[in-house]
Amino acid sequence: MTDQTPHDPAADETQPGDLPDDLDLDEDDYDDEYEPEDEDEEEAGPPHPVNWHLLRADPLEKEWYALNRWVETLRRTYGLPASVIPPFWHRHDELVWELSALHLHWLCAYHPEQDGSAPFGWHRDFADARARLREWVASSGTRLDRDRPTRQTTWPGEDPADPVEDVFVADRDQDFVKHVAAQVAERRAKEDAFFAGADPETGEVRG
Template sequence: MSTRVEPAQEGLDIEDLEFAQGGFDGPGSGFGVADVNDGQVLRPINWNLLTAEEALLEWADLDAWVQWLRRTFGLPPSVVPPLWHRHDELVWELSALHTHWLNAYDPDGTPSGPIGWLRDFADARHRLREWVSSAGCRLDRDRPTRQTAWPGEAPPEASGEVEILDRQADFVRFVTEDVAARRRTEE
């Protein structure tokens, strides 16, 4: 069964998601609020521990960076699919790659940092391609990552693929839901 990811509907609070229309335009323009070098120490991102506000900033920055990455390196949807944000394995890989990139290109970093990042990026592309293939993601369709139940576990809920009509609207919806869930947990 196929469902459709519809374009953005009225009522979405895009004011809270300023990044929805933004993006990274090139070196020097910055990715967003969390990537601005304001004296904060660069740290790995543990998506399981982020507060709602931290998650909102990290999603904004990661999305802008992934947009830059796919355009700069001409990455096909077999490496970075449109709904990458709906696949935990892709979020963790891309987030780690993003943090590594920030470190490699830090003005105070080592001159060999960029070549190390490029080498690791080559390895990451192989992993991304494998996960995308395993999930069955395509340019115009997406389905949840396949899960296998271990003996004694209930089988995972079956869900079909979705047709992608508006990637940005889906991203905004996804982040809105993620941030709302984190806020409920914080309360």
């Protein structure tokens, strides 16, 4: 018979000093992991309307990309065709304003402070919005792989409108980035002119 040393259960317990350096955790590590990145986000109220005419350059760029991400999710979630949301919606003000309003409505409907029936109301209004979007798309003439400016009606005394021609666009995302960059640059130039005391439209310094 072989002598055996009695087993000591305490010997199986891992002591704090036995942990590798990269696993020596502190209680603060657990708290930091679940803290929100921005405490102000939890205190933010319901979303507010976006007036695209009044946004400064930096907020304008932020709103453009936020709307683009949401529209991309919307069209994929509901399988929407180009006759409802075309690839080049960003080139048409009527589509931008309609989709921006629908986005705001969605944010409010799914806000934590909203009541439980609000999402149903959003879907009801979404059906009405789809009908309007179809109308805007049909009248604008934008298509899946090409676009053209929305046709304008010339009133008496106005200069004739420029000819409307289709433009083929090979890369939608690239076109969106260029469009937003141009919009932001134009808005920033007007801001700089305003703060410099110049006329935002002509660039001439006011007297």
